[in-house]
Each structure stands twice: as C-alpha cells, then as structure tokens.
Amino acid sequence: MRIAIAAGAVDADGVTFVTEAERLGADSVWTAEAWGYDALTPLAFLAARTSRIRLATGIAQLGARTPAMLAMSAMSMQALSQGRFILGLGTSGPQVMEGWHGVRFASPLTTTRETIEIVRKVARGERLVHDGVVYRLPLPDSAGRGLRPMVPPSSVPIYIAALGPRNLELTGELADGWLANAFMPETASAFLEPLGRGAARAGRTPADLDIVVPVAVELTDDEEDAARRHARGYAFTIGAMGSRDRNFYKAAFERQGYGDDVRVVQELWLDGRREEAADRVPLDIGRRTNLLGPRDLVRERLRLYKAVGVTTLQAKLAGDLDERLATLARLIELCAEAGA
Numbered sequence: 001m002r003i004a005i006a007a008g009a010v011d012a013d014g015v016t017f018v019t020e021a022e023r024l025g026a027d028s029v030w031t032a033e034a035w036g037y038d039a040l041t042p043l044a045f046l047a048a049r050t051s052r053i054r055l056a057t058g059i060a061q062l063g064a065r066t067p068a069m070l071a072m073s074a075m076s077m078q079a080l081s082q083g084r085f086i087l088g089l090g091t092s093g094p095q096v097m098e099g100w101h102g103v104r105f106a107s108p109l110t111t112t113r114e115t116i117e118i119v120r121k122v123a124r125g126e127r128l129v130h131d132g133v134v135y136r137l138p139l140p141d142s143a144g145r146g147l148r149p150m151v152p153p154s155s156v157p158i159y160i161a162a163l164g165p166r167n168l169e170l171t172g173e174l175a176d177g178w179l180a181n182a183f184m185p186e187t188a189s190a191f192l193e194p195l196g197r198g199a200a201r202a203g204r205t206p207a208d209l210d211i212v213v214p215v216a217v218e219l220t221d222d223e224e225d226a227a228r229r230h231a232r233g234y235a236f237t238i239g240a241m242g243s244r245d246r247n248f249y250k251a252a253f254e255r256q257g258y259g260d261d262v263r264v265v266q267e268l269w270l271d272g273r274r275e276e277a278a279d280r281v282p283l284d285i286g287r288r289t290n291l292l293g294p295r296d297l298v299r300e301r302l303r304l305y306k307a308v309g310v311t312t313l314q315a316k317l318a319g320d321l322d323e324r325l326a327t328l329a330r331l332i333e334l335c336a337e338a339g340a
Contacts, residue, residue, distance in 0.1 A: 001306050001340040002027035003332050004314040006058065006214065009042040013321055018046055020325050022053040025332050028086065030058030030212075030314055035100045039088075040073050047081040055081050058179060058214075058314070059090035059161045063103040067115040067135060071122035071149075071156070078154045088179055089115065090161035093242055109166055110134050116158055116174050125153035159212065163248040165194040165255075172198025177210035180310075182237075182249050184288035185301075187256035188308040212312040213305065216290040217331055223293030224283070231286030232278035238262050239269020239277055258282055291315075295330070299338045306340040 005021050007029050008014050018029050029046065033039040039057040046055055055077065060070065070087065077085035091097075091112060094105035114132040122128055129146040130137040138144030159177035162168045171178050172195040183191060195206045218226045237249045244266065253262045261282050268277035291298050291313075305313060315331055317324040 001302070001310060001335055002312040003328070003335055004028040004030060004056075004212065004312050005328065006030050006032070006314055006316045008032075008037065009046055010037050014042075015046065015049055017321055017324060018053065019049055020321075021328055022050050024325065024329050026053055026328065027312065028054035028056050028314075030056045030088065030214075032058050033061060033064075035096060040077065043077060043085070044080055047077065047084070050084075052084075054084045054086055056086035056159070057088045058159075058212075059088045059092075061092040061096065061101070062089055062108070062111055062115055063091070063097050063105075064101050067118035068122060068128060068137075070115065071119040074119065074156045075123060075149070075151055075154050078156060079151070083155070086157045086159055086177070087119065088159040088161065088177075090179070091167075093248070094246070095242075107134055109170060112160065112167065113170060113174065116160075119156060119158065122149055123154055123156045125149055157210075159210065162195075163252045168194040169198030169201075172196060172200075172204075172206060172209065173202045174198075175209065177212055177312075178206075180211055180213045182252040182256075182289060183213045183310075184256060184285075185304045185308045185310070186288055190252075190255040192309065206309055210312055211310050212314055213310050214314040214316060216292070216316045216318070217298075217327055218290070218292045218318070219295060219298060219327060219330055220292065221294055223287070223297060226292040227283050227287035227290075229286070230290050230292065231281040231283050234281045234285055234289075235265055235269055235274065235278040238265045238281070239274070244270060253285065258285060261285075291331070295334060298331075299334045302335055302338040302340045306338070 005026050007018050009018050031039045031042050039060050043055040074087045091108040097103045097105045111134050114135050118130055127146045127148045128137055157176040159179055160171040160175040161179035162171040192206055199205050220226050250262045265277045265280050317327050
C-alpha cells in the first residue's frame with residue numbers, strides 16, 4: 001500500500017514539505033482546488049523541484065476548463081514531469097460551479113464520461129471529433145475543424161473522485177483510479193459494490209484500479225479527543241457542502257449506516273445551530289475515516305485498509321514542517337510493519 005501526501009505547495013514551506021516527503025518515500029503528492037489556488041500550477045512548479053514523486057490533481061474541477069484544455073494541460077504536465085502526472089477529476093458541486101465558475105451544474109455523469117473520452121482521444125493523438133450530449137466538437141454549424149494535437153501522444157492516467165453509486169459505476173468502468181472520500185473500511189462495500197458493477201462492464205474488477213483514500217493522520221495517545229475533533233469537522237461537510245436536497249457526502253454517510261445522524265446534523269447546520277451540529281456528528285465518523293491514535297491502533301487500521309483493497313493512502317498531515325515530516329516518516333514505517 002502506497003503512502004501519498006496532500007499538499008498545497010504554493011510557498012517555500014509547502015515546496016520543502018514535498019521535496020522532503022519524496023526523500024522519505026512518499027509515492028505521490030495531490031493538490032486540490034476550490035475557489036482559491038488552482039490544482040495544476042503548483043504541480044508544474046513541483047515538477048522542476050522533484051524527480052520521482054508522482055504529481056496528481058486532487059481534484060481538477062470538471063467544467064472549470066474545457067476537456068480539450070484539460071488534455072492540453074495534462075500532456076504539458078506529462079512532458080514537464082517525464083511521465084509522473086496523474087489527472088484527478090471531480091464534478092465539484094453546484095455552489096462552486098454555478099457560483100464561482102458560472103457554469104451550470106447539469107448532467108455531471110455525462111460530463112464526466114465525455115470529458116474522459118475527449119481527454120483520452122487528445123492524449124492518443126487522434127483528431128478531435130466528438131458527437132456527445134454535453135460536448136459536440138467541432139461545434140455544428142460553425143467554422144470549427146476537427147484538429148489533431150500538435151504534440152506527441154502521451155499516456156494520461158485519469159482518476160475520478162466519486163461518491164454516488166452511479167458515479168462509482170462510471171469510475172469502475174472507465175477510470176484508472178478512484179479517489180475515495182468519506183470512506184470507512186468497515187463499510188467499504190457501500191462503495192466497492194457499485195465500483196465493481198462498473199468495473200465488470202469493462203471486463204475487470206476494482207483490483208484493477210488504484211484506490212486512493214484521503215485520511216488525516218494523528219499519532220496520539222488520546223484517540224478519543226482526536227476522533228471528536230475530526231468528527232466535529234464533518235459538520236461543515238454534511239451541512240454546507242451541498243444543498244438540503246443534494247449533498248453527496250451526506251448521502252455517502254447515509255449509505256454507510258449513519259442516515260439518522262447525518263440528517264440531524266444537516267438540519268442543525270442549516271438552522272444556524274453549528275456548534276450543536278458539530279456535537280451531533282457520530283464519533284465513529286471521525287474515527288473511521290482517518291488514522292488516529294497510538295501506533296498499535298494505527299498499525300491495525302493500516303492492515304484493515306489493505307484488506308479491503310485500498311492501494312494508496314493520501315495522508316493529510318497537520319503541524320509545522322518538522323511535525324508533518326515526522327508523522328509521515330512514522331506512517332511509512334508503520335505501513336511497512338503492518339505488511340501493508
């Protein structure tokens with residue numbers, strides 16, 4: 001099981017963290033975008049400062065760029081990094097896409113499928129002609145032409161951040177990897193069953209995908225305190241990252257057996273009772289979605305992640321530079337000790 005890191009890498013401290021993480025043996029670094037820094041530019045800078053660690057967007061927002069622009073950026077990154085780039089994609093949500101980018105959040109599944117098809121067609125060096133529902137290239141009744149890329153073909157691994165069953169099926173069918181947010185190994189079947197259905201359509205299994213699970217990592221003797229802090233943090237995710245009727249994280253926790261709890265959390269949050277909402281998040285949500293506690297407990301949980309098929313853990317680390325690097329070093333050691 002590989003250990004990855006989440007990092008912003010937009011200042012000297014962030015860049016040093018990544019270069020030192022590479023030295024320690026981290027497999028990949030993942031950069032995110034919301035409504036601040038973008039995910040691709042920091043990776044281009046890191047490509048010049050590193051030599052081995054893989055460079056991944058976690059995630060680039062679908063709809064923020066045309067599929068052809070995504071393909072161009074991905075191919076540029078592959079050339080700059082000598083083949084170390086991973087294109088992680090996700091649909092984000094209506095608040096960000098419609099409020100920040102001014103792009104309608106419509107047909108997210110079709111948008112995902114067609115974007116993958118277009119990016120791969122461009123990366124293979126084929127003429128870009130696509131007669132889809134969301135994207136029609138060239139535009140009909142236009143002066144547009146079906147063009148071939150001006151650069152050599154390249155391989156672009158595509159990972160999808162998916163939470164809902166239909167998106168999981170699409171990921172299993174088409175993607176090279178899956179970004180597994182809100183994932184608990186105890187209830188992994190809620191995700192792996194639809195992922196497996198999609199994979200079967202392509203003649204494969206979930207074992208053919210790189211399953212990447214983001215986890216906060218805290219090595220501490222006070223596991224309950226850490227679990228409580230992380231559980232409270234999910235109040236924002238459950239209450240604010242989506243509308244009352246459409247919150248992908250809330251739905252994911254419902255499918256894992258926490259329906260009554262997360263519905264109350266959402267109602268409290270939307271009513272403005274945010275401290276009560278944070279108090280209402282079950283402790284197990286904080287505990288089971290992360291790696292928290294003393295070394296022996298974390299070692300056992302590493303074995304559990306491995307047993308359910310997780311292939312990469314994306315570590316989210318807190319503290320100053322030295323603290324983050326020390327925790328990363330211990331995590332890599334524990335993974336080896338666990339035989340994961």
